[in-house]
Amino acid sequence: MTDTLFGHLFRALDLAIVERLSDGLFQLLTPAPVWLEQAFEAAPAGARASVDGAFPFLEDVVHQARAAWRPDGTPQSFGPFAAPVGDEELLLRATALNVEGRTLLVLERLQGVADARPMLQKARERMLEGEDLVRRVHALHPPAVAIDRTIASLRAAALPADQQALVTALYEANERLRDALGRLPAPPVRQRR
């Protein structure tokens, strides 16, 4: 009854607990989530396998988990790691802990709010758009300088009053444009030199 309950619970949480054995293999202590089934060809709990091949990050986790696996060690989490499973790329976290002398790893799939990928994807796309915008604004500076020079030479010229008024209007409009350009961020190129 309890086994069934916990079996369903682990499946619902999409996590698995494996034990690192002295021969370097892992023993599955819970039912295998779908994404772990291939690594443990025999899916039922109790299967033993070397899952480092399917999940290369485990080699590093095992190396780093030594402190957590000591009898006096405290649980330690590693990751997230992106792991391709079938056509999907999953985000996994591993937590190493020692329970009654047994060296355990909790492998969990990060989903929902724990999976930061959609949020970071959007944030970085916005940053790229921002960089592109700054680059475009920067490209406006050389023509703006050319317009400045032209207006300055026109203002210095002895023009009839009606044309002089037009030049003054152009000058004022250009001042507003220069002011707006000046308030935009400098391009990253010059900012970080």
Next chain:
Amino acid sequence: MIQKKVCMLGGFAVGKTSLVARFVSSIFSEKYLSTVGVKIDKKVVAADGRETMLMIWDIYGQDDFQTVQPSQLRGMSGYLLVVDGTRRATLEVARQLHDKAREIAGDVPFVVVLNKADLATSWEIDDVAFFKLVEQGWRVVKTSAKTGEGVEHAFETLTRAMLNAPPTPDEAL
């Protein structure tokens, strides 16, 4: 077989994941998919008559949202410092990561990869900046994950450098 941990380091969206996908699986996708966490791939490289298993750690790009952690760099034998040739600011990020890498892993070999060589018209890294890197004694390779240009060469250059370098403290154990 000799095994070496190699880290892909660089700012976000410079093409680290695309370079690994090109090198390991000979594929390229135009779609930008931000990396979260670490993805590890393996590939055997033959260099100097020896086969070496590269454990390639594709680490997320450093930016305001994610910072490369020392634990991810420990034990690496070398790294590719990836720069987006069309975004000069990514060179500064690469310099910062280089400093961090040296602090954590010591004087291990690295190769600067100027990626997106296929976008030559949008290039922001001019010859002066390029030769400055070379003058510093850095190995610099221009690549395009899209066309495949320079990708094998970058990884092979790093592999040769790692094979000829003194063993790292982890390798010496």
